[in-house]
Structure formats: structure tokens, C-alpha cells
Amino acid sequence: MTLNLPQICAQLQNFQFADLLIQGLGWSRPSRPKAVTLELKGETYQYQVIAQLAGLMVLEVVAANRQIPQPERRVQIQQAIAALIPHFVLIFVDRQRTQSCWYWMQQAGTKPWLRSFTYVRGQPGDLFLGKIRDLLGDLVAIAPATPQLLEISQQFEQQMDIQPVAQKFFKEFNSKLVELASLIQGIDRETDRAWYASVLLNRLIFVYFLQRQGLIEGDRDYLQSQLALSQQQGTDQFYQGCLQLLFFEGFAKPISDRDPQAQARLGQVPYLDGGLFLRHR
Numbered sequence: 001m002t003l004n005l006p007q008i009c010a011q012l013q014n015f016q017f018a019d020l021l022i023q024g025l026g027w028s029r030p031s032r033p034k035a036v037t038l039e040l041k042g043e044t045y046q047y048q049v050i051a052q053l054a055g056l057m058v059l060e061v062v063a064a065n066r067q068i069p070q071p072e073r074r075v076q077i078q079q080a081i082a083a084l085i086p087h088f089v090l091i092f093v094d095r096q097r098t099q100s101c102w103y104w105m106q107q108a109g110t111k112p113w114l115r116s117f118t119y120v121r122g123q124p125g126d127l128f129l130g131k132i133r134d135l136l137g138d139l140v141a142i143a144p145a146t147p148q149l150l151e152i153s154q155q156f157e158q159q160m161d162i163q164p165v166a167q168k169f170f171k172e173f174n175s176k177l178v179e180l181a182s183l184i185q186g187i188d189r190e191t192d193r194a195w196y197a198s199v200l201l202n203r204l205i206f207v208y209f210l211q212r213q214g215l216i217e218g219d220r221d222y223l224q225s226q227l228a229l230s231q232q233q234g235t236d237q238f239y240q241g242c243l244q245l246l247f248f249e250g251f252a253k254p255i256s257d258r259d260p261q262a263q264a265r266l267g268q269v270p271y272l273d274g275g276l277f278l279r280h281r
Contacts, residue, residue: 003159009125015097021051021058025152028052040076047081053149056139058089066095068273078103078114087142101275106138118276123209130170133157177201199280203247206276217267251277
């Protein structure tokens with residue numbers, strides 16, 4: 001099949017995850033689409049298979065309280081489902097279908113480990129095609145006996161390779177990543193500096209597209225405005241005086257839990273319950 005990347009981007013942006021997998025990537029409709037209730041430590045969740053390919057299944061998970069579960073609870077849900085289904089991808093979504101968190105396993109040598117990415121309605125889908133490529137590649141590694149998946153993964157890789165805009169973006173991203181990592185102080189190991197540089201750049205890109213949608217203070221240049229304010233207050237104030245507050249006291253916390261001084265400094269910042277803005281180790 002020929003993959004339609006613009007259609008896949010649109011389906012991602014519209015939270016049409018079943019259509020993305022079935023129409024866009026050629027997966028099969030689920031043989032058992034009925035939602036299943038999961039009780040876990042006094043809380044209720046429902047999960048439903050939305051697409052499958054041989055023994056691989058993609059499940060959407062929704063909590064009774066309409067919010068995406070906290071990271072520790074997401075891991076517990078993953079472990080509970082793993083006792084029933086060997087190979088799967090979880091997509092946690094809120095009831096309004098404005099936020100999602102994708103979870104899957106990657107095989108690193110003999111030890112599997114969890115990978116995830118967060119997608120929020122309004123973000124450009126084309127910048128997240130690389131995440132879908134990573135997902136397909138990891139699934140091929142854990143289920144090599146699924147020839148359809150290998151074919152889909154190879155086609156996706158080939159069509160990504162001929163996307164000039166994507167190529168230009170990832171080339172510039174990697175260049176900035178190396179430059180930023182070389183400037184970070186206070187982290188001794190080179191690999192850890194590179195890792196944190198990647199975390200920071202991904203967060204900034206995420207914030208950039210939120211601001212361009214007018215979702216932060218209604219200011220489409222929020223980061224630039226905050227940078228200018230930080231520069232008025234002194235040298236090298238932006239990271240600690242703004243970005244750390246924005247990440248950890250803004251996006252990562254409900255408004256009722258935020259420090260009042262941080263709230264006054266940041267303005268109207270939405271709460272994003274997906275894990276991207278939790279403190280990194």
C-alpha cells in the first residue's frame with residue numbers, strides 16, 4: 001500500500017487514532033472492539049482495542065475521572081494489561097480528546113523498557129511523524145514474525161526520507177541539539193548532557209506550538225515575551241526564572257496546586273497532564 005502522510009498527519013491532529021492505524025497504516029479492525037473495565041487501586045479505567053496487526057494490538061485507555069493517569073499509574077495499567085496481552089501499544093486519552101500519551105515497549109538487548117510520547121490537539125502532525133516511525137521500528141523489533149508490520153515500517157521510513165521539510169527540520173534540530181549539549185554546565189556525563197538537551201528542545205518546540213495556537217496567555221509570542229522580561233531583570237535569568245517555573249509549576253500542575261508567585265509570574269498557563277513536563281532526573 002502507498003502511505004498518505006498528509007492524511008496521517010490530519011488523522012493525528014484530529015485524534016482519529018483508529019483511522020490513522022487502519023486507513024493510514026493498513027492495520028486491521030479489531031476482532032474484539034468491546035471496551036473492558038479495569039479496576040486498579042480504587043480507580044476505574046476502560047481500555048478498548050482500536051486496531052490490531054497479527055498479535056499486536058493498539059488500545060485506547062480512558063479514566064473514569066476523565067483525566068490522563070499520572071505516570072506511576074500508567075505503568076501499573078501497562079503491567080496489568082501485559083498480563084493479558086503479550087504485545088500492545090497503549091494510548092491514554094482524556095475524555096475531551098485534547099491530550100494523549102502513547103506508551104509502548106522497546107527491546108533494548110535482552111531487557112524491554114517503556115517508551116512514550118505526548119501529543120496534544122493543535123500540534124502539527126508532521127513533526128510527530130518521526131515518533132510514529134520510532135514506534136513502528138520498535139514494534140518490528142519485538143514482533144519480527146509480522147511481515148505486514150515490517151513492510152509498513154519500511155514504507156514509512158522510505159516516504160519519510162523523501163520529505164524535504166522533515167529532512168531539513170531534523171538536520172537543523174540535530175545541529176542545535178549538539179550545540180546546546182556543549183553549553184550545558186552541571187551535568188558531568190556527555191550522554192546525560194545530550195539527553196537533557198533533547199528533553200529541553202522537545203519541551204521548547206512543544207511550547208512554541210502551544211503559543212502559536214494562542215493557548216498561553218493569548219500571547220502568540222509568549223516565549224519571546226518572557227525572554228525579553230528575563231533580560232530586563234538580569235543576565236542568564238530565563239532558564240531558572242521562567243522555563244523551570246513554566247515546566248514544573250505551570251504545565252505540570254493544576255492551577256489550584258501552583259505556587260502563587262509562580263502563577264503571577266507565568267500568567268494563564270494550561271495544565272498539561274501527560275508527563276512531558278515532569279521533572280527529569
